[in-house]
Amino acid sequence: MAEFLTDDWLNSFKEKLNKDSKYAEIAKNWEGDIKLRIEPGKDLAEPVTVYLDLWHGKCRDAYFLENGKEMDAAFAMNGKYEDYLRILTGDLHPMQAMLTRKLHVQGNMALMMRNVPTVLDFVRCAQEVTEVTEIAQ
Numbered sequence: 001m002a003e004f005l006t007d008d009w010l011n012s013f014k015e016k017l018n019k020d021s022k023y024a025e026i027a028k029n030w031e032g033d034i035k036l037r038i039e040p041g042k043d044l045a046e047p048v049t050v051y052l053d054l055w056h057g058k059c060r061d062a063y064f065l066e067n068g069k070e071m072d073a074a075f076a077m078n079g080k081y082e083d084y085l086r087i088l089t090g091d092l093h094p095m096q097a098m099l100t101r102k103l104h105v106q107g108n109m110a111l112m113m114r115n116v117p118t119v120l121d122f123v124r125c126a127q128e129v130t131e132v133t134e135i136a137q
Contacts, residue, residue: 041081
């Protein structure tokens, strides 16, 4: 397990997505990259944006975007640091976070709603590689 938003975490997450047979099966038809924007919170001083190139059950690329650098992606999710941590610890269901706008989603929502199992397994993989010692309040 690795601390959220570190290089080790991002590498572990990418490796998990590429080696997890359950994710590979569930996401086999998924085509779309994603940007995760994490807004500052108690333990995060500056916003962080993570880019993941997801394609047919694999993660072709994963990296942090430089602060201020823009990049188009099929999906963009923007949320507070604390809400991402709550999702990663299981205290907040990812679909509830989207529907209540704690996680703002841009992209084809119809496609995302048709692929809820893919979204949930993506989150499971993130949870399994993420070490969260405490949730910032």
